[in-house]
Amino acid sequence: MADFGSRARGKRVSRGDFCAAGGCALPTVTLGMGITGGSPAEVFGSLLPQAYADMQLVPDLQTLRPRPxxxxxxxxxxxxxxxxxxxRHGRLVDAAEFSPRAALRRVLRAYxxxxxxxxxxxxxxxxxxQRSEAGLTAATPWPGAPVRESACEPYSLERSTHFEAYFDAxxxxxxxxxxxLSGHLHEAAYSQFEVNFEPGEPLAQADAVFxxxxxxxxxxxxxxFLAxxxxxxxxxxxxxxxxxxxxxxxxxxxxxxxxxxxQGRSTPALSHFLAGLQAGGAAAMAFFAPHDMSYERIRLSDSSPTHADWGEDDxxxxxxxxxxxxxxxxxxxxxxxxxxxPYLVVAATLALGLDGLQAGVPASAGKTPAMALPRSLPQALDALADSCSLRRWLGAPLLDLFQALKRHEHxxxxxxxxxxxDWDLKHLTELA
Structure with missing residues (x-):
């Protein structure tokens, strides 16, 4: 299953045991684990079972694939x-209420x-x-390779061919x-690449990214090397x-x-969808930028947006x-x-867009102070805590546990x- 950080948590089990159990058991403590393996103590007993009881992992057999x-x-x-x-909620909760994938399925049912x-x-x-004594450096395409990118080469086909064995695999x-996948290219930083996916159904696409x-x-x-x-x-x-x-x-x-x-003109519905994203963009930033390092991407902006604005081909x-x-x-x-x-990104985006379609209010033009997005993780988590829309769409258990984990990591x-x-480059380089 995907945890909040979209890391794969699960087990390797025999075919016989898997079929007999209809999946497998996993301790509920895994729902409360952050990226370092730590957990906020306050969630056990209030949100998750104090005794680390088991839950069942139920397979979606449509996603059964050979392991590469x-x-x-x-x-x-x-x-x-x-x-x-x-x-915390004064009722029985189901483990599925903490699942990002299940949350996306609920939003798609509304569509x-x-x-x-x-x-x-x-x-x-x-x-x-690659990690070295000098810190992180651009990868060499194979151990001992004599070539390494020493200056950024955006859109370089030659540099891309050095990694053909990796991309072939x-x-x-x-x-x-x-x-x-529809293709890949060398991006605007050294040793950085972009991979493009063919269009498809949102749940399948979130599965694909995960x-x-x-x-x-x-x-x-x-x-x-490291990806x-x-x-x-x-x-x-x-x-x-x-x-x-x-x-x-x-x-x-x-x-x-x-x-x-x-006639090919944009419809009012497009503006309404955008208005929903603008209205909830600050709260959704906790999902779009889930770590403290994420806001360095926003603050030290290089085509990374800082406001909930929109534009034609901008x-x-x-x-x-x-x-x-x-x-x-x-x-x-x-x-x-x-x-x-990816599940939380798609769920939040589509939920806010549907809110906008239902409200029928046009999007705001330009870049105003009211559209400014959070510039830190605590600011984004505060905005998420105040979001009635995302709490309604994604559920209180998921939001409460997500916020507790992210504040614990912070x-x-x-x-x-x-x-x-000691935190970002140690943990996020390999686990983000």
Whole structure:
């Protein structure tokens, strides 16, 4: 299953045990684990069982795939199930209420009830790195290779070919997992690449990003370097983004799409969707930028938006309307970093967009003080705590546990003499 940091938590089990149990058991304590393995003590007994009771991981067998490079093994995505009393909420809660994947499914059901279908396409950036006595450096394509990028080479085909063995393995592994990739390129920082995904159904796309991050890290380790999705590993280099494109269709009729009329002009619905994102953007930043390092990507901006603004084909805007024909009219959410949980990013974006469609208020133009986004994790968590919309859509248990974990991680980090070196680069480089 995906935890709040979109790391894979689970077990390796025999086929017989898996089939007999209809999945497997996992201690509920895993729901309360942060990126360092630490847990805020206050969540046990108030949100999670004090005794670390077991929950069941229920497999979604539609996601069952061969595990890349491991003949005879399969991998499957699961969601937690089981009930316990939550004193915080005064009722029995189900483990699924803490699941980012289950939260996204709830939002998508609301779109279905409204007669709408969403198409999503992510773009994911990553660094290929090595640790040395000098700290993090650009990766060499294989151990002992005589070549290393010493100056940034954006869009360099030659530099990309040095890593063809890695990307060949990455494409092959993605194919085994049912992930449709459309290409990759050298990005605007040294040793940084962007991978593009084919458009598809939002839950499947969030699954794809979750699985891709794990696959990229595993294969990089086998090739002798690191694949990192940390938001800002280098203060003087561009950050790592996870951009999502969303378009809407009506279930009864594929044409015209919701965001364009038959003449190809943007519809009021597009403006309404944007208005929902603007209204809830500050609160959603806790999901889009879930670590203290994430805000270095925002503050030290290089095409990283700082306001909940929108623009036609404007890469400095939070919400960009790419140049396209009417059938491909869409909104690109440029706020999330590569360290974000894809399920929470997509769930929050679509929930706020549906709020906007239902309210029918047009989006605000320009960049005003009211649109300023949080510049730190505590500010974003405060905004999330005040968001009635996201609490309604994603549920109080999920929001309460997420906030407790993130405040715990923030306190852990702040207690260190050099938070960036001793927390960010130690943990986020390999785990974000």
């Amino acid at each position: 490079g491991r003949p005879g093994e399969a991998t499957v995505l699961c969601e937690p199930a089981g009930q316990w009393l939550s004193p 279905g009830a409204a007669g709408l279908t969403v198409v999503a396409a992510p773009e994911l950036e990553l660094y290929l790195l 990455l494409y092959a592994g993605a194919g085994s997992l049912g992930i449709s 699985r891709f991050k794990r696959l990229a890290r595993e294969l990089a380790a086998r090739h002798g 990192s999705f940390a938001a800002k590993p280098f203060l003087d280099q561009p950050g790592t983004g996870m951009h999502w494109h969303f378009s809407l269709q009506r279930q009864a009729d594929a044409w015209p799409p919701v965001f364009a009329d038959p 890469r400095h805007a939070a919400f960009r309307i790419p140049a396209s024909g009417p059938a491909a009219r869409r909104v690109e959410n440029r706020l999330p970093g590569g360290d974000a949980n 306190a852990e980090r702040q207690a260190l003499a050099d938070p960036r070196a």
